[in-house]
Every structure is written in structure tokens, then in C-alpha cells.
Amino acid sequence: MSSSVTGAAAGSGGVGGFGAGGDDGGSNNDKRKRLAYKRLTSAQTAKLEKYIIDCPHPDEAQRRQLAEEVGIEPKQVKFWFQNKRTQIKNQHERADNNALRAENERIQNENLLMREALNNILCPFCGGPPSTDEDHELYVQRMALENAHLKEQASQNYSFNGLTEIYNIY
Amino acid sequence: MSSSVTGAAAGSGGVGGFGAGGDDGGSNNDKRKRLAYKRLTSAQTAKLEKYIIDCPHPDEAQRRQLAEEVGIEPKQVKFWFQNKRTQIKNQHERADNNALRAENERIQNENLLMREALNNILCPFCGGPPSTDEDHELYVQRMALENAHLKEQASQNYSFNGLTEIYNIY
DNA sequence: TTCTAATATAATGCG
């Protein structure tokens, strides 16, 4: 659709066709197109993408050579690298986003489990909150001290240690 | 061969500002090729941005009217809305990403604290894992029983309860 | 200052 008014953009007069017509790949290209806007062939894109891996920031000389090698104008090479860098950046951002979401879910699950675990810990003595509570801790410590003192008294008053018996009751 | 841009760098700054009346006709006489790419004035952008708030998806009729009102081609209006929508979308995505990062960090901290809390809960008696452990619970119960037995024995052997003293030591 | 990388925006074509 769209009222393709192709004329408008062409004012520049052809932008000097890149005579790239006979590309090696020989892929596609059957529609009539004389516009300044031209899509790169898959072969050209492949070369550029292969190049950008080792050298994301080619200088002008490198760009010129690459332009000749690929068959496009140095200007286009410059544009291509600029746009490609932003594209890669966006892709990274998107990947990070996904990773973050996954990590978030994992951590949230862990969080829930730990919350539950903390809530399920109840003191066998006071039946109250766990030892993170100061009062409870005091309570337990008193109990321990009481126990120790009782043991001591018991051992002082009796010549034998009756605790063994107690331990083995169960 | 370098496509050095000898263009006037004067553009920086105000960009001319209003351009109220007839800017459209291309008062710009460029000796070079006339580019299809033309930047909108801030006033035009302002109108479009104001419009998109209430109506992000104008139909063709609305676009035509808006085009006349703003002083650009309907086609450009269409482009502008398309590009603007994706831009807004990307901005939202970025914001979400940041929010996610913050949330993630918050939860991580909370998890760390909970982990620490769980690890710090040690039985004052056996020094082992907390009451979620079956063996530990048994151990604590035995201790409680032992304590009770010792108390009983103590009260049997002495006419007074010496525990009060113990409790008040601290 | 000039240069260029990064960015924002305009415009094209495809599915």
C-alpha cells in the first residue's frame, strides 16, 4: 500500500549507483529499484559482520579498504558500523533483560522459601519466635544455665553421675 | 576522497527557532544535492508530541489533518508516529530494565540477610542446626526432660528451691 | 580546534 512516492527521495540524482549490480552471490534482486536506499546483499553483510568481530572500530583507511572489498562506498561502511554497534548494544541490553528476569524469578523463589523456613522455626521451650529474638535467646540461655547448674549440683550431691541414666531413657 | 564534511557547523545552538511562516518551501538553497531527509522544527515536534498523548494511533484522515496543521506531508506524519511509538516502547523497556536491576539488588540483599540469619541460628545446647532438623529437636527435647528431672530430683533432696537463686544471678 | 563515537531522528522495505 502506501502511496510510494518514490520520486521524492531521489532528488539527489541517483547517488551514483554503486555498480554493485553483479554481485557474486547472485542472490535475489529482481524488483525494479533505483532508489538511493539500497539494501546490502547477504554476502556484503556477511563480510562486514565477519570484520566487525575483530575490529569494531575501523579507522578511515580500514574503512576504505573494506569498502572496496565489499563493493560499497566508504560512507556506507561508516554508517553500517555505526548502526551495527548500536544494534549490538541493543541486543546485549535485551539479553541482559532476559537474564535479569530469570534471575529475578529464581531469587524470588529462594526468598519465599527462606521466609517460610524462618517462620517455621519455633522454639521448643517457649513456643515463640526463633533465636533471632532477643527475649527468646535470653530464655534459652537461662534454660541452659539452669541445666548446667542443676547438673553441677547433682554431681556434687551424689557420688555417681545419674545423668547417663536420663540420657538413655529414650 | 575523504568525504570531509565542510558543512557549516553553525547549526549548533538555537537551530533558528521559530521558522513560523513559510519554511516549508525549502528556503534552503543547497548547492549540493537536496536531501530527502529533513529535520522537523521544535514547534512541529511539539505539536506531534502533544497529539500522540491522546491518540497514539491516528488513522489516515487524522494524519492528513495533522499534517496540514503541522505543515508536513501526511507520509512524514505516518513515519513520525511509527518511529515515536518504537522510541517510547524502547524507553519503557529501558526503564523496566532499570527497575528490574534495582529490585534484583534489593532482593539479593534481603536473601543475604536471611541466609545469614538462618546460619546464625544455632542451638545453644548442641551448637548444631536449628529445630527444622529432626535430630536436633530430639536433642532439645531430651535436654528439656533432663532439666525437668534434675529439678525434680533437686526438690526432692533439698527442702528449698535453689533455682530462684540461679535465675537471679544475672 | 578538528575529529569521531555516540545518539536522535527520518525514511525505506519486509512480513
Add this chain to the structure above:
DNA sequence: CGCATTATATTAGT
């Protein structure tokens, strides 16, 4: 239309 891509213009940084 949404989306990716190509191209141009402007801003920022060394």
C-alpha cells in the same frame, strides 16, 4: 502496523 535496516543530522567527548 511492527520491526529491522539504511541514512542523515546533532550532540558530546578526547
